Amino acid sequence: MVATRRTRKRKNSPGEPSTQSSSSSTQASKKMKVEQQKGQQSKGKGKDREDDMTEEDLVNIQAANDEQEDEEDDIEEDDEEEDDAIDWENIQLPLRFENQDSIKEDIDADTLTVYNDVEIVMKTPRVVLKESNWEKAYQRNLRQWMHHSHVVLLIAHYKLRNEWCLNANMKNVCLSVIPDNCMRLLAKDSSESALKTGIKWLVKWWQEFFVLTGPGLLTKPYLEVENHYNGFKTLKEWIDSHQSDQNGDYIEDLEAFMQLLVSKAGTRDTSAEVFAAILRACGCDVRLVASLQPLPYKIPPSTTSKTAAEDPPQETTEDSSNKPIFKYRAPTKAYVDPNVQLKEAKAKPPTVWCEVYCTDSKRWMTIDPIRGHIDKPTLMEPATLNRTNHISFVLAFDNQNKVTDVTRRYTSNIDKAMRLRDRPLTRREKEGGMKPWSETMLARVCHKKITERDRLEYEEMEKQQSRQVMPSAIGAFKNHPLYALERHLLKYEVLHPKEPVLGSIRGEKIYPRSNVKTVNTAVNFRKQGKQIKTGEQPIKMVNANVFTIEKKRLQEQAKQDGYPLSVACYGEWQTEPYIPPPVINGKLPKNEYGSIDLFTPNMLPQGAAHIPIKGIGKLARKLGIDYADAVVDFDFVKMRAVPVTDGIIVIEQEKWLLLEAWDEHEQAEAIKAIAKQEKDVYIRWRKLIKSLLIKARVDRAYEPQNNVDKWENFNSNKGGEADVRGGGFLPESDQEDN
DNA sequence: GTGCAGTAATCGCCTTTGTGAAAC
């Protein structure tokens, strides 16, 4: 849409558009009106252009305020002066101007472009401000909260499903469909081989009996879920969409669950769940095992999400109806029946399966009723590159609906599983004794009564975890609990001592992890109440962290001098407890700032005493007692380190004198406070009594009976002049006073 | 198929001795 606009070029910078804050939109429309009217007046040059007046101009005219007329006169004068500068040109208008109803609404939201003195509301891209740290932290917390909530809800979900599998009616329905021969095989004897044979037949029958419609619950990238949820306005809308989604694994109630068994079709998850009920109906001790697929708590790097969005879906059976069509969705990938694909022996592992307890071997056997694997727990671990199935929480729900964490049985990388469970605690959180959320949550969810069976299972999983052989890939040495390579040492880590060498990989020596030691700067050790032994040489030099303005200056200086600003690091074995200089001749050993560092109690100088009372320094000064502020920590404000003090340090002999004086001072302060309080009480009472007296006087003057009488007096005087002074409304006494 | 270097993104750690205005 192109419109011809009357514009006036600025004398100093012709044709150069400038912008103005959108908050001035009202003013803008007023000016627009003025401009339009000027256009009508200046017929010589503007007449032929008037016909080209756009809809927005008309709207802006309507929106103009009459109060602007005074301003208009002033502008008219200017207009005459600048008439020669008027110019016309064609400009491209945004499409939305075609709908004039929307203009008013949009005016505030859009950017005003001042083109000379004609202001055009244009749809311009907003300036994307850098996300603040607060916003980032909020989003991070939100993601974490969603992750936690999702884990809890998934546990509740599987507890409910397991409860359905335990239901007596469900058992009856199961018994009505199980072939007799399978029942007979399972009831034969309790040996492991007999149990396996029985289950094998049952699984074979089940694979043919139950038709798979989709994969069930899978992990979805955070951004995909966020977009998905944003698409619904209400919770009901969302629930409705899931009820109609065949792969969403939504089952309304137990009846619907039983109906799926009767109709012989459902998702992969449902199949495994119903199979647990089938096994229970056959008299087996069964656990329903679920590998929870919660919403991740962290967003992967954008490259990840980008490629994830462009890659073909991992599970070809996933519903694609609501997804955008990408280039790759060409006929290269033909539709594969989930009932065929998911049941293949080499198919990707499911997220729900079963465990059957064998009383003979006293252990739990893994049953994958989907792919038909029996007692093969290692096959339940998804590939590292599988984006829709991650192992973090593998929970088993038994026939009493008790929960057991069996993750270690199903993953070769328990560290990764732990990382996926929860955000790692920060150093401060660990120091503060905080426990990971998942640990606390599982302690509440999992059953606490440990039986002999549980103990054996725990030991078996422990053994499995400790069976770790020396890695054959360099990358696998990173964070390995037993072995370490020099290349993977962190900034504040060294190998001490550099022996024994346990082996080598591609020419690199392998050291025991126990030889990896953390080092620290002398300043950091001082904060721990330690000092570097005399004559010790730094074991490592690291780049200094530049945080404070002073450090920044030093760094700049170092840069100019042509060397990096580095700092010496020492190992713990190179330190000894810090011994502060003692009090000599009653003189406190203050530092250059007039304070004493007291990061740990052992930093208190011999012969001195610490009094951790706020404000006591003032009293000490009053009494002429020498003291130093006790610096216990640092705060960092505006790129500056600010010492945090906790009371004062005085020489030991003066401690009690000062404390006695402090007691007296406190008592005197208390007496003062009581006196002040009493005074305040008297003032309040006085105020209250005065208020009550005034109220009583007002009530007396305006009480209803009095008012009726006065109103009657007023009406009787209607013919003549009313007593404006109040017609006697004021009490007589007051009138007299007046 | 596997290992590895490089890359990009996220996120937490580190930092070590003020300042100005308002209230008292």
Place this chain on the structure above:
DNA sequence: GGTTTCACTTTGGCGATTACTGCA
């Protein structure tokens, strides 16, 4: 007018970690 208290502030660089790509 001197002293004390309080609010100010979410910086910014770096390293660890992770997941991916591309190459050997």
